[in-house]
Each structure stands twice: as C-alpha cells, then as structure tokens.
Amino acid sequence: MSFVHLFRRYLREQGLPVTQQREAIAEVVFASSEHLSVEELETLLRERGERIGKATIYRTLEMLVKSGLVEEHDFGEGFKRYEHLFGQKPVREHLICTECGKVAEIHSPELVRMQEEAARRQGFQPSRYRLQIYGLCADCQAAGAELRWEGLSCPIETIQG
Amino acid sequence: MSFVHLFRRYLREQGLPVTQQREAIAEVVFASSEHLSVEELETLLRERGERIGKATIYRTLEMLVKSGLVEEHDFGEGFKRYEHLFGQKPVREHLICTECGKVAEIHSPELVRMQEEAARRQGFQPSRYRLQIYGLCADCQAAGAELRWEGLSCPIETIQG
C-alpha cells in the first residue's frame, strides 16, 4: 500500500512511533474509496482480524487528518466520515440527496478555480474547501419525491438569487 | 419584527400553537445577523429577560429550519449554528480561518449558477447548498501565520488538480 507509506513517512518526520494499529487503520482507510465512519472503520478492521479500540481509531484519524492525507466530512448525520485524498477521485464536492441520503460527487475544475478566485478576492488564502449541495437525486425524482420545503415556498432562486 | 410574522404564519398553516417561547426565540434569531449557537441564543434570551429551557430552543429551531426561514450550519466546532435567511445577506458561502476561527462570507452569483449547473448535469435537482473554504484570513496572513499543513506538503493545487 503505497499511501500507507506516506503516513509512515509523516509519523517519522514528526518523531512519532509507527505502531501496528496506526498502520492497520491507515491501510483500511487508504484501501477504501468510500466516506468511512468510525463505526464502519471498526467493522472493517474487525473483519480483517484486527481488534483495535475506538479511542485509538479516533486518535489515529486525527493524525491522518493533520497529515493532510485524509479529510474529515460531516454530512449532518450526527457523526463524521473520513476519506483519503489520493487515488481515484480528488474531489470534495458532494451532492447529498435529502430523500434517500445518497452522496454523489462532482468534479469540476472550473468550479474549483472560481472558488479560489472568490476567496483570494477577499484577501483570503485558501487551503481546502468543501461544497455540499442538497437536493433530490435522479432516482428519488423519478420516484416522485418532492423537495421538502414543508413551509413557505422558499426555493433556491429566492434564497440565492 | 416582520420576519417573526412569517414564522407565525408558518405555525398557523401547520395548525401549531404560537407560544411566547416560540416568538421570543424567533425574534432573537431574526434580530441577529450572526451564526448563532444554541448556547449563544440561550444567553441572548436570558439577557432579554426570557428564561427558556434548552429543549424548547432545540425544538423551536427545528421548526424554524423546517419552515425554510432559518438554516443550520456546521463549522466543525462540535455543535450547530443557526442563521436566518432574510434581511441583509442571502449567502451561504463561508471562508473559515483555520488560525483564528473567523468566518467571512462570499457572495458570488456566478459561483451559484455554476454549482447548480454542475448538479443538474448529474440529474440532481438542487435545493440548497453550502460552501466552506478553509484557509488563512488576511489578518492572520499579515500576522505571519502559516497554513497548517503540519505534514507532507499538500497544498490546494496538489489535492484538487
């Protein structure tokens, strides 16, 4: 696993021990292309025969995030999810279906460029960003779901126009 | 407070009682142009002489969000913040300083348009969105702060291609 190697390098640079647990956690995180919750991570580790305490998982994820190799997400589920930044999809733009909870990704370099510009225009030096678009996925639209504005009509045009 | 009126209307439409507590909470939320936490909201209410339980605050905020008049934010602080959607700034694009925690806003209609397009291109019907850009604000740059990539060099260019 070449990405695990990057984490090992990071640990050494920081003078921190490279432990079995840290390697196992990094391997599972880098092997998955999903947005993993701590719960899911624990299950995957157990399936691999590793029995690692939750505290260690949290502590290692914190390091992975600090190292810049992994990113933390919050999709409003009440817990965090983690995703490594290497390999297939260097994307952090998410489409979140308010009906079924499915998360899809967008990849739009122009969007990224425009965001950076907008930030710089305000004297801000951007390092990373996160875009979440809520709405209905194609399937739920087909299934006849309605956007949930239970209240006053308040579509995107009104709010953001 | 004209916005409180909208909330009253929403409650009546839903056949729900308009209580003193609900009005007081709505007044404070609509009177502020900040991103309020429940803690802050409670303090503001107490300063106004209102003594309202946290449970009621949470329950009322849930309704305000459902009504479409208020939006919930999560800046990764471990708790939520709430912001009403009317009045001054119809914006939900945030610049978050990783050094001092300050939150600034962007307003960029082209960005909004481009995001909607990107979503629609994938068959997604967007309703609302949220953009968070992390980095250094102008002040912290001036104060000599460095972007906190404590680990491997991993700037925005590398990650986002």
Add this chain to the structure above:
DNA sequence: GTAATTGCAAAGGATTTGCAACAGT
C-alpha cells in the same frame, strides 16, 4: 376543555480523556 407545549432531568450518541499496562525507537 382538549390537545399541544414547556421544562426539567434523565437518556442518548459521538467523541475525548485519565491512567495503568504495553510497544516502538
């Protein structure tokens, strides 16, 4: 009057922390 809300305190769920035993350098 009736049905819904309030507020307290207790429960809940995710994450963190203290500390003795243990592993990495």
Add this chain to the structure above:
DNA sequence: ACTGTTGCAAATCCTTTGCAATTAC
C-alpha cells in the same frame, strides 16, 4: 531504558426524549 501508545472505562459535550405541569386555541 525511555517516551509515547494502547485500550478500557469513565467523563464530556451536544442533542433528544419522557413526563407531569402548564398554556394556547
């Protein structure tokens, strides 16, 4: 050897929930 980690359980933080007393309609 020495410093830092692990893992458990307890603690913590935000948020939700149960229920008797209260309020809106």
